[in-house]
Amino acid sequence: MTGNFFYFLTFLTLFAAIGVVVSKNPVYSVLFMILTFFALTGHYILLNAQFLAAVNFIVYMGAIMVLFLFVIMFLNMREDTEQHKPVLSKIAAAIAGGILFVVMIAALKDVNTQMTTTAVFDSQIGMVENLGKVLFRDYLLPFELASVLFLAAMAGAVMLGKREPGEQNRF
Amino acid sequence: MSSASNAYFTNVFIMNDIPEVIRTIPLNYYLYFSTALFCIGIIGVLTRRNAIIIFMCIELMLNSVNLLLTAFSSYRSDPNGQIFVFFIMAVAAAEVAVGLAIIVMIYRNVRSTDINILNKLKW
CATH class of the missing domain: 1.20.120.1200 (NADH-ubiquinone/plastoquinone oxidoreductase chain 6, subunit NuoJ)
Known part of the structure; x- marks a missing residue:
């Protein structure tokens, strides 16, 4: 099922x-x-x-x-509105992507994904409670730095999206 | 339980607690699936000329990596991988905000999002 x-x-x-x-x-x-x-x-x-x-x-x-x-x-x-690439370069791009797929599959085909030694399997690790404990105990500093990143991204997006003083209103 | 995935959990004591997908689907399937999704993203980046579509294909590649990290994390019962996926999602959200602002600014200047107009930085 x-x-x-x-x-x-x-x-x-x-x-x-x-x-x-x-x-x-x-x-x-x-x-x-x-x-x-x-x-x-x-x-x-x-x-x-x-x-x-x-x-x-x-x-x-x-x-x-x-x-x-x-x-x-x-x-x-x-x-x-979108101009399309020439068919030849599209075919070349598809072939390049396909070849990458084949190479990756060939490399990953024989990879050994067996578990080493897991004494106890905890199926509840993905729950909010357990992940929150890990996040605020072991990863507190990256979590706080993410807020700084968001602040910088917000300021950057506003700066980029703002009109220049002399720019005319075109749309 | 299929015999193919039996070998994954030779030392596990609690068997009935494991999610059914981990018992029945080998981890290799997730590897192949994520590879396929990643390659579709690459083909999209290489074939399209609209900057927004290219941006969406990059999101596709990010998501394939996220799924693979989550699969490894769940199969190994290790929460650190899922924390990493959470941080990748946070960075991707910030990246999308800034990237779309750049695309809107480019559109405002050259009235197009065609990447072939913007080839001054190519060489």
């Missing part, structure tokens, strides 16, 4: 990711991207990482994808 669900989510993710790459309209790309993130949230739930599932759902699907959608609608992009 869970195995079938895993395969379903995997194919859904790959299908939506290919949809992001090949769809002509940027709005469709964003919608496929949301589908990809939805399937990845399902993967996190299957892996019993419920905190990450919630964060992925709220931060990626809720915040980041809405930001993308806003920007695309704000810039008023349509299908005909």
Whole structure:
């Protein structure tokens, strides 16, 4: 049952990711991207990482994808606005990506992923309670530094998005 | 339980507590899946010319790495990997905010998000 669900989510993710790459309209790309993130949230739930599932759902699907959608609608992009690369370079890019995939699979095919010695398997590590304890005990300094990073990113985004004093209002 | 994944947990005492996906799906499947997702992202970066689509393909690659880290963390029952994924998500959120601000600024200056216009830094 869970195995079938895993395969379903995997194919859904790959299908939506290919949809992001090949769809002509940027709005469709964003919608496929949301589908990809939805399937990845399902993967996190299957892996019993419920905190990450919630964060992925709220931060990626809720915040980041809405930001993308806003920007695309704000810039008023349509299908005909994007010039396409020549077919030859597209084929070359696809071949390069495919060759990278084949090489990675060949390298990872014989990798030994067996567990070494796990005395006790704790399936509850992905819960909010346990992750919070680890986060605020062992990773307190990086957590606080992340807030500084957010402050810098917010100031940078506002600075970049602000109009220059002499700039005319073009749209 | 399938016999293929039996070898993963030879020394585990609590068997019924393990999530079913960890018992039935080998970790290698997650490796292959993340590799495929990463390569789709790379193909997207190489084939498209719209800067926003390229940005989304980079997000795709970030997410494939996140999923693999989470899979390793869950299979090994080690919370540190999931903390790392949390920090990657935090940095990705900041990166998206700044990157989209840059793209909007570029659009305001050259009225396009085509990356081939912006090839002054290429060489």
